Amino acid sequence: xxxxxxxxxxxxxxxxxxxxxxxxxxxxxxxxxxxxxxxxxxxxxxxxxxxxxxxxxxxxxxxxxxxxxxxxxxxxxxxxxxxxxxxxxxxxxxxxxxxxxxxxxxxxxxxxxxxxxxxxxxxxxxxxxxxxxxxxxxxxxxxxxxxxxxxxxx
Numbered sequence: 001x002x003x004x005x006x007x008x009x010x011x012x013x014x015x016x017x018x019x020x021x022x023x024x025x026x027x028x029x030x031x032x033x034x035x036x037x038x039x040x041x042x043x044x045x046x047x048x049x050x051x052x053x054x055x056x057x058x059x060x061x062x063x064x065x066x067x068x069x070x071x072x073x074x075x076x077x078x079x080x081x082x083x084x085x086x087x088x089x090x091x092x093x094x095x096x097x098x099x100x101x102x103x104x105x106x107x108x109x110x111x112x113x114x115x116x117x118x119x120x121x122x123x124x125x126x127x128x129x130x131x132x133x134x135x136x137x138x139x140x141x142x143x144x145x146x147x148x149x150x151x152x153x154x
Contacts, residue, residue: 004151005036007082009092013041013071016088016122016136018051022059022066023144033151040078042095046071058133079104086111089121114146
């Protein structure tokens with residue numbers, strides 16, 4: 001049986017999506033849940049860049065080591081490869097649905113879809129200070145926890 005696969009998406013693939021990637025990989029490993037995880041961007045503006053040092057620092061502060069990361073843009077074959085394609089904002093979701101090859105748009109979700117009683121976007125911490133990264137991490141963790149629970153049941 002093939003393990004489920006998740007692709008997290010944000011704007012540049014340097015803050016939110018690599019944080020979600022690292023968190024799900026870490027939590028799934030601890031829970032004994034086999035899952036393939038990756039992350040990508042809607043835009044190519046950060047192509048080749050590492051994760052934002054502020055995101056890395058917040059993850060490390062919480063005991064999560066971020067994987068070696070190199071930002072990349074979402075590709076057409078990602079829609080066939082991944083079971084769950086999870087955007088951080090409604091804008092990401094809409095862009096992903098436009099990019100999705102026929103028959104694959106049903107794989108697109110928002111991270112907040114996995115948090116009971118929560119909807120909307122995971123705000124971009126890029127323009128904020130340390131507190132913005134703390135708040136983004138907290139929200140991403142809630143979404144990852146909800147997604148992990150869904151993966152356990154699948």
